[in-house]
Amino acid sequence: MRRIPIELRAGAGAAAWIEVDLEAVAHNVRAFRSVLPRSCRLIAVVKANAYGHGAVPVARAALAAGASALGVANVREAEALRSAAVTAEILVLGPLDGADARAVVELDLMPGLGSAELARALAERPQPRGRAPRVHVEVDTGMRRHGVPADELPAFVRDLQQRGRLALAGVFTHFAGVEPHELPAMRQQFAAFGRALAAVRDLGAPLRHAANSLATLLLPEARLDAVRIGGGLYGFDPLGGRSDLRLAPALALKARVQGLRDAAPGDTVGYGATFVCRRPSRLALLPIGYADGLSRATWQDAEVLLRGRRVRIAGRISMNQTVVDATDVPDAAVGDEVVLLGRQGAELVRAEERVPAGGSVYEVTTLLPAHLPREFVGAAVDLPARLLH
Numbered sequence: 001m002r003r004i005p006i007e008l009r010a011g012a013g014a015a016a017w018i019e020v021d022l023e024a025v026a027h028n029v030r031a032f033r034s035v036l037p038r039s040c041r042l043i044a045v046v047k048a049n050a051y052g053h054g055a056v057p058v059a060r061a062a063l064a065a066g067a068s069a070l071g072v073a074n075v076r077e078a079e080a081l082r083s084a085a086v087t088a089e090i091l092v093l094g095p096l097d098g099a100d101a102r103a104v105v106e107l108d109l110m111p112g113l114g115s116a117e118l119a120r121a122l123a124e125r126p127q128p129r130g131r132a133p134r135v136h137v138e139v140d141t142g143m144r145r146h147g148v149p150a151d152e153l154p155a156f157v158r159d160l161q162q163r164g165r166l167a168l169a170g171v172f173t174h175f176a177g178v179e180p181h182e183l184p185a186m187r188q189q190f191a192a193f194g195r196a197l198a199a200v201r202d203l204g205a206p207l208r209h210a211a212n213s214l215a216t217l218l219l220p221e222a223r224l225d226a227v228r229i230g231g232g233l234y235g236f237d238p239l240g241g242r243s244d245l246r247l248a249p250a251l252a253l254k255a256r257v258q259g260l261r262d263a264a265p266g267d268t269v270g271y272g273a274t275f276v277c278r279r280p281s282r283l284a285l286l287p288i289g290y291a292d293g294l295s296r297a298t299w300q301d302a303e304v305l306l307r308g309r310r311v312r313i314a315g316r317i318s319m320n321q322t323v324v325d326a327t328d329v330p331d332a333a334v335g336d337e338v339v340l341l342g343r344q345g346a347e348l349v350r351a352e353e354r355v356p357a358g359g360s361v362y363e364v365t366t367l368l369p370a371h372l373p374r375e376f377v378g379a380a381v382d383l384p385a386r387l388l389h
Contacts, residue, residue: 014373016255016288019342020053023378024235024248026065031245032216032229033066040223042066043091043209045230046081047073052293052365053234053251054374056084061378062233063088071228075103082107091136091170093228095146101125105133110169112138114147116159123165135160136170136207141192142185143176150196157200170207170226171197175215178360180239183218190215190222214238217245236351236361249350251365252342253293257306257334259285260326269323270315284311284326286338289318293368294340298356306338307331308345341365 033042044062046055059070059081070086072078073094081090091110098121104111105125113119113135122133137156138147148156153171160166173193177186193210211222213232217239231238235249261283269275269283284306290296294317303310306329314325326332341349341364351364 015258016286016292017253017373017375018052018368019252019254019375019377020057021248021250021252021378022057022061022376024250025053025058025061025233026378027248028233028235028250029062029065029067029229031247032213032227032232035216035220035245036223036227039225041068041207041209041226043069043071043226043228044233045071045093045228046233047071047077047093047230048362048366049077049370051230051234051362052368054376055080056086057376058233058250059086059088067229069226071230075100075107075109078107078109079103093138097121110134110136112136112146112172113160114138114140116156119156119160119163119166123163127165132165132167134167134169136172137168139171139173139193139196141173141189141196143174145174147173150192153196154199157203168203168206170209171200171203172207172209172228175210175212175222177214178238180214180218180242186215186219186222190219217243231362234365240352249342249348251351253340253368254342255286255288255322255338255340257284257326257332257336257338258287260332260334261285268315271318272316275315279327281314281325281327282330282332283314284324284332284336284338286322286324287320288340289320289322291319291369292372294322295356295367298354298359298364298367299340302340302354303349304338304340305342305344305347305349306336308347310347310349 044067046059049055050058069089069091071091071093078090078092093112096111096118098117101121139153140147140149160168175186175189207226208224209226210224211227213229215222216227232247235247237247263277263281263283265277265279267277288294296317299317302313306326309329312325314323341351352361354364355361
């Protein structure tokens with residue numbers, strides 16, 4: 001049987017990969033910090049593998065640049081950070097149940113409480129550090145998704161205080177608005193959150209937070225004691241470039257041309273023969289497909305960059321292969337780098353160009369699977385020049 005040396009990195013010469021600029025992440029943290037009061041904390045949201053960018057390197061870069069805590073969706077994501085020796089405060093923003101209580105306590109996490117059941121399970125857990133687990137209570141002000149209804153907050157908090165085995169570290173809410181035109185609804189939610197907080201003035205001084213990236217820019221009064229920056233951390237501008245902040249996209253998706261062939265007018269390309277060549281054509285093959293995150297609904301007919309020029313995907317995307325019409329780039333060659341997201345020369349393809357109807361820009365990067373190698377560049381943190389997943 002052939003033995004493969006453990007130091008061999010099969011992905012080091014990958015023909016399709018993701019490049020993450022950690023200096024861009026650091027720049028975006030500093031940009032948001034520049035509009036916040038000194039006392040306002042920045043929680044870097046690194047859930048879903050940091051929106052597809054790579055949770056551990058991004059978390060380290062964000063913390064080094066001025067973030068004071070991290071936000072994740074579940075205990076599995078938090079465990080991955082703790083296993084990588086990330087010691088910062090971690091807030092679990094997603095729903096948890098009693099079975100997660102042990103991990104919450106042992107990993108020293110701060111859960112976003114939204115149910116009495118989880119509160120009871122946490123209160124019943126042994127406390128190995130000799131201190132009560134710190135919790136943040138989520139207040140539902142309009143999402144109707146998770147959290148304590150605003151009018152039930154006083155009773156919920158009194159129950160926590162009577163238990164005496166949990167420390168209330170924060171109270172937060174989640175805005176439903178994702179577009180600037182939804183500002184009036186966000187104001188209504190913020191007002192409801194304010195009324196809920198006023199009903200529990202005797203809480204002491206828990207951390208109050210409501211603002212995501214959009215609200216941080218659009219609703220300054222919602223910055224409170226902390227903000228939770230998710231999309232903005234990765235360079236997704238919620239105001240579409242209409243703010244004074246200049247955010248830097250952190251992710252590039254790249255592949256190398258694996259083959260070139262000529263096609264005549266009338267020749268078809270790909271499954272279903274949906275693309276018909278209308279001129280003598282030159283077709284470039286890329287080793288990346290919908291199994292690698294290029295869903296047909298999002299990427300069909302998309303523009304990509306080849307030798308600094310925009311060219312289009314031709315035909316249906318296959319599971320592991322994609323064909324590009326390279327006719328207008330006559331000097332294209334096997335081995336050329338193609339940029340599906342990111343910059344090449346003077347051209348830039350943004351993830352915002354790939355948002356499906358009714359979808360979110362976050363889908364474009366979070367759906368990029370873990371098996372695609374990720375190369376981390378930039379001097380934001382002390383990391384190996386290339387770190388592969």
